Amino acid sequence: MKISDARGEKLVCLAAIIVAVLAIAGLPRNARGQQNSATTNSAPPTRDYSKAEVHVLPVQGNIYMLVGAGGNITVQVGKDGVLVVDTGVAQMSDKVLAAIRSISDGPIRYIINTHVHPDHTGGNEAIAKAGSTIAGGNVVGDIGASAGNQAAIIAFESVAERMSMPDGNQPAAPQGAWPTETYTTPKRKMFFNGEGIEIIHIPDAHTDGDSMVFFRRSDVISTGDIFVTTSYPIVDLQRGGNIQGVIAGLNRIIDIAIPEDLQENGTLVIPGHGRLCDVADVVFYQEMVTIIRDRIQDMVNKGMTLEQVQAAKPTRDYDPRYGSTTGFWTTEKFVEAVYKSLSPKH
Amino acid sequence: MGPVRWARLLAFSFPLLFLIAALARSTAAQIDPSGEWAPxxxxxxxxxIPGPEIGDYLGIPINAADRLRGDSWDAALIELQENQCRAHxxxxGWRGPSNLNIWKEVDRATQQVIAYHTHLSAYGAEQTIWMDGRPHPPDYAQHTWQGFSTGKWEGDTLVITTTHLKENWVRRNGLARSDLATASVHIMRHGNYLTVAVITYDPVYLTEPFIRTADFVSAPQQTMAPWPCEAVDEVDRPEGQVPNHLIGLNTFLDEFPANYGIPPEATRGGAETMYPEYQEKMKGMKRLPPPAKRVVNQ
Structure with missing residues (x-):
């Protein structure tokens, strides 16, 4: 792509991101959760979810992983109720709710969104309505009893901004899906179901509104799309993403996680897409992304154009595992996103 | 003996003969791999044992992508805390410097073998081989170094199918085996010797199945050493730094062909280099001059 025409480039990027977001929402979450993206991305962007199933995988401690509803969903259950990290696509809300109810009858109190994309926030409205918030004092006095009639939705502030207004060609999300509690600090802490929970903001990574959720007693990290096992990292430049932020996020996971014997188990990691992992899997992925970043950074430093970098195929040793020539997130787009993340022009 | 007596005798004998035949068959068909073994x-x-040379990809059916994984690999990667205790x-792991212990798990009620367990002294790696017919986990389940294994008897050979493996080595010089690989392991016992044949299938990095064998001898009195591993910071590095060679800049790749007089082209590996006829092809290949001082891997 020529990069001299800034306006044209913006339009192309915008279109690409819209297609990307629509396609993310349509990602097939079939049984082969860790298939390479060449297979996964070949599905049409708008997927028929009528026959899709939600699978429940016990992780450890209070934590379960739901697979099959778009992005992975993390569910924490206990005496205080249910906390959900991400809600999948809107079409799968009934099945997600049924899956949650197969784990716990407790009230759904909190939803935490790891980022704005609809394959992670699409079920917000339906699942929040199925829950309730403990509200009292001035809140109830000011707002009325309705203050407590849905689960609270927590996200980084930019997620609320993007969901509550048209974002490119994407219309605003329904008001019931918007975050009800936002944060702007590096970390937000809460205590629920007998354990401390850290909501950690990773600036400018997959998007500009990424959060990872660390369940301290269960020892599980829910990463959102900063870490996936199905493709190269998706860098949504249009929404403030940057490869350096993705790498910072991966390094943060490695910093937080403590493995058991032989660098295995211990802290478990639920990726945004793909299979259940531990820190060793994150290390392999971080090494891959860092090595590719180093190569493209070297090429940028030498003054190579995007076309020259694409022609050099700097990802070719990892393409059989993570690359794709079809679908919404091709290897070419990934290289372009890394190049633009690192290029001073951008 | 009258016909009635003959009929009674046959009626009693046949079930007994069938039982004896069945027991004999089951004993003959299944060796017992349990015990302690020395490599x-x-x-x-x-x-x-000394370890593979940098850039020695001979005899491995790798594709071009894995070749670049090997070329980019920097041995300093092993210094990182995250990699120091990483198991094979x-x-x-069967080919490592490992004593081996195999024991069986028997269901108390039925006295059927429901699993074999293996312990290799290197990394203290332990594998469970389920013999009770249970299915493999779904693909969204966790992968481990040892993977998830089920076994069945094919004649006298215990055939193990392993899925859910983490990424690991094909060769310990940077050639990778992906986490989408599966393995078929065949364990054969000949008296006091045990042969383990491993076939690795990797749709990401191997163009053909890769077959390796390892042998063990019975060593019932051996001492199995523990493998405590504690990761520490060995080198002060910036956080997140990943040692690697940029494409085309690994200067160590010529050492192996120069030291051993092997054509550099052959050292690049690939399925072709697995087969004996490749030696004929090598005769016409260019070799590097020997180094002034040969570096020997000890």
């Missing part, structure tokens, strides 16, 4: 390194000593995968 034999007559096969591939150079690779298995169950398709690779």
């Amino acid at each position: 034999r390194f007559d096969e591939d000593w150079e690779e298995r 995968g169950s398709d690779y």
Whole structure:
């Protein structure tokens, strides 16, 4: 792509991101959760979810992983109720709710969104309505009893901004899906179901509104799309993403996680897409992304154009595992996103 | 003896004969791999004990992508805390400097063998081989170094199928085996010797199945050493730094062909280099001049 025409480039990027977001929402979450993206991305962007199933995988401690509803969903259950990290696509809300109810009858109190994309926030409205918030004092006095009639939705502030207004060609999300509690600090802490929970903001990574959720007693990290096992990292430049932020996020996971014997188990990691992992899997992925970043950074430093970098195929040793020539997130787009993340022009 | 007596005798004898035949068949068809075993390194000593040379990809059916993984690999990667205690995968660990213990798990009620367990002294790696017919986990389940294994008897051979492996080595010089690989392990016992044949299938990095064997000898009195591993900071590095060679800048790749007089082209590996006829092809290949001082891997 020529990069001299800034306006044209913006339009192309915008279109690409819209297609990307629509396609993310349509990602097939079939049984082969860790298939390479060449297979996964070949599905049409708008997927028929009528026959899709939600699978429940016990992780450890209070934590379960739901697979099959778009992005992975993390569910924490206990005496205080249910906390959900991400809600999948809107079409799968009934099945997600049924899956949650197969784990716990407790009230759904909190939803935490790891980022704005609809394959992670699409079920917000339906699942929040199925829950309730403990509200009292001035809140109830000011707002009325309705203050407590849905689960609270927590996200980084930019997620609320993007969901509550048209974002490119994407219309605003329904008001019931918007975050009800936002944060702007590096970390937000809460205590629920007998354990401390850290909501950690990773600036400018997959998007500009990424959060990872660390369940301290269960020892599980829910990463959102900063870490996936199905493709190269998706860098949504249009929404403030940057490869350096993705790498910072991966390094943060490695910093937080403590493995058991032989660098295995211990802290478990639920990726945004793909299979259940531990820190060793994150290390392999971080090494891959860092090595590719180093190569493209070297090429940028030498003054190579995007076309020259694409022609050099700097990802070719990892393409059989993570690359794709079809679908919404091709290897070419990934290289372009890394190049633009690192290029001073951008 | 009258016909009635004959009929009674046959009626009693047939079930007994069937039982004896069935027991004899089951005993003959299944060896018992349980016990303690010491490794034999007559096969591939150079690779298995001193360790493979940088850039030696001979005899491995790698594709171009894995070749670049090897070329980019910097041995300093092992210094990182995250990699110091990393275990070998169950398709690779058999060939390490490992004493082996195999024991069976028997269901108390039925006295059926429901699993074999293996312990290799290197990394203290333990694998469970389920013999009770249970299915493999779904693909969204966790992968481990040892993977998830089920076994069945094919004649006298215990055939193990392993899935859910983490990424690991094909060769310990940077050649990777992906987490989408599966393995078929065949365990055969000949008296006091145990042969383990491992076939690795990797749709990401191998163009053909890769077959390796390892041999062990019975060693019932051996001492199995523990493998405590504690990761520490060995080198002060910036956080997140990943040692690697940029494409085309690994200056160590010529050492192996120069030291051993092997054509550089042959050292690049690939399925073709697995087969004997490749030696004919090598005769016409260019070789590097020997180095002034040969570096020997000890």
